Amino acid sequence: MKRLALSLFLSTALVAFAQDKEFAITIKDHKFTPDRVEIPAGQKVKFMVENQDATPEEFESSSMKIEKVIPGKSKATIFVGPLKAGEYKFVGEFNEKTAKGVVVAK
Amino acid sequence: MFGTALIVFREVLEAALIVGIVAAATTGIPGRARYIAGGLAAGLLGSILVAFGAERIGQLAEGMGQELFNASILGIAVVMLAWHNIWMSVHGRELAANAKKMGKDVMSGAREMSVMLVVIAVAVLREGSETVLFLYGVAISGDASQGAMIAGGAIGLVCGVAVGVLVFKGLLKIPLKHFFSATSALVLLLAAGMAAQAARFLIQANMIPSLANPVWDTSEIVSNSSVMGKLMQGLLGYDAQPAGMQMVFFVTVFAAILIGMAWARRRLEQPPGARAATATS
Numbered sequence: 001m002k003r004l005a006l007s008l009f010l011s012t013a014l015v016a017f018a019q020d021k022e023f024a025i026t027i028k029d030h031k032f033t034p035d036r037v038e039i040p041a042g043q044k045v046k047f048m049v050e051n052q053d054a055t056p057e058e059f060e061s062s063s064m065k066i067e068k069v070i071p072g073k074s075k076a077t078i079f080v081g082p083l084k085a086g087e088y089k090f091v092g093e094f095n096e097k098t099a100k101g102v103v104v105a106k
Numbered sequence: 107m108f109g110t111a112l113i114v115f116r117e118v119l120e121a122a123l124i125v126g127i128v129a130a131a132t133t134g135i136p137g138r139a140r141y142i143a144g145g146l147a148a149g150l151l152g153s154i155l156v157a158f159g160a161e162r163i164g165q166l167a168e169g170m171g172q173e174l175f176n177a178s179i180l181g182i183a184v185v186m187l188a189w190h191n192i193w194m195s196v197h198g199r200e201l202a203a204n205a206k207k208m209g210k211d212v213m214s215g216a217r218e219m220s221v222m223l224v225v226i227a228v229a230v231l232r233e234g235s236e237t238v239l240f241l242y243g244v245a246i247s248g249d250a251s252q253g254a255m256i257a258g259g260a261i262g263l264v265c266g267v268a269v270g271v272l273v274f275k276g277l278l279k280i281p282l283k284h285f286f287s288a289t290s291a292l293v294l295l296l297a298a299g300m301a302a303q304a305a306r307f308l309i310q311a312n313m314i315p316s317l318a319n320p321v322w323d324t325s326e327i328v329s330n331s332s333v334m335g336k337l338m339q340g341l342l343g344y345d346a347q348p349a350g351m352q353m354v355f356f357v358t359v360f361a362a363i364l365i366g367m368a369w370a371r372r373r374l375e376q377p378p379g380a381r382a383a384t385a386t387s
Binding site: 056067068072083 | 172236247306310311320325331347
């Protein structure tokens with residue numbers, strides 16, 4: 001069990017060390033562009049989110065376990081995954097009606 | 107307006123639950139109201155500072171400042187709650203047996219209350235800073251429905267506080283015999299749940315691996331973004347999709363506090379002087 005945990009830890013550490021793929025997402029008028037992001041399954045990736053609105057937004061996804069406040073007119077880096085294949089919703093919690101998107105892990 | 111009320115309610119709820127539990131768990135300690143008020147005031151002030159420093163905090167640690175900040179304040183709360191439970195395992199019975207006797211031990215009570223002041227302050231700080239940011243966004247948006255949204259925020263705030271008060275009053279109804287066991291159990295779950303949340307932020311900051319994610323998924327039944335989910339998260343440390351590492355944190359903190367409590371109680375019972383004192387009182 002210990003060895004399993006250790007090898008899991010090491011393999012994740014190695015994956016983390018390797019260059020993470022980056023995906024750019026923009027928030028404008030309380031909407032995400034793109035609002036559908038395809039990422040490889042089983043890999044940690046990086047979202048570079050730019051909030052072009054003057055108001056702050058909270059990038060939130062309970063299924064991806066993300067909760068990050070992005071102040072107005074600023075950029076944030078968010079690590080995502082590794083995710084199993086499937087669809088994962090995310091929202092801008094401060095403007096839930098319009099700020100919606102989905103991550104598709106393949 | 108309803109949307110705003112719900113967002114603010116969800117943010118306030120978690121802090122209100124923590125304050126309600128802490129207020130109940132410290133019943134009988136002299137000067138407690140002052141400390142609780144102090145914790146709330148410090149937390150609110152801190153919320154505003156953190157909200158407006160959000161951008162600067164976020165840029166620290168190569169963009170992972172926000173995650174580390176959240177994990178740190180959760181970590182502080184966990185340590186303080188652990189201290190409380192260990193302290194209570196020694197003093198709880200005294201408090202139950204004789205409130206006056208506790209009054210003499212003002213120093214010890216004051217130390218305990220300072221610890222709980224910190225817990226309240228960080229709980230309010232964490233949830234409060236997000237609420238402040240959200241309301242700030244509403245305020246500068248120039249939206250036509252601004253007034254309604256701010257009214258919604260006020261409704262959410264009042265409802266969240268009301269739930270905290272309900273939890274507090276409800277806990278006080280527990281018979282004295284079971285009171286300290288019940289509040290200790292709640293604080294134990296609270297601390298373990300906060301440790302799991304801290305783990306979540308460290309995973310998000312890419313500092314620790316998630317170890318199997320998620321271990322289970324009950325989000326279809328009770329999602330963490332629902333009010334029910336928030337309640338269960340606040341009271342029991344519920345997570346609909348926990349990562350393996352979060353469970354490691356939960357179980358470790360849970361066990362460590364239990365061991366600490368047992369150790370403190372045993373140390374109390376060992377010295378013969380202490381035993382003689384209880385026999386004569």
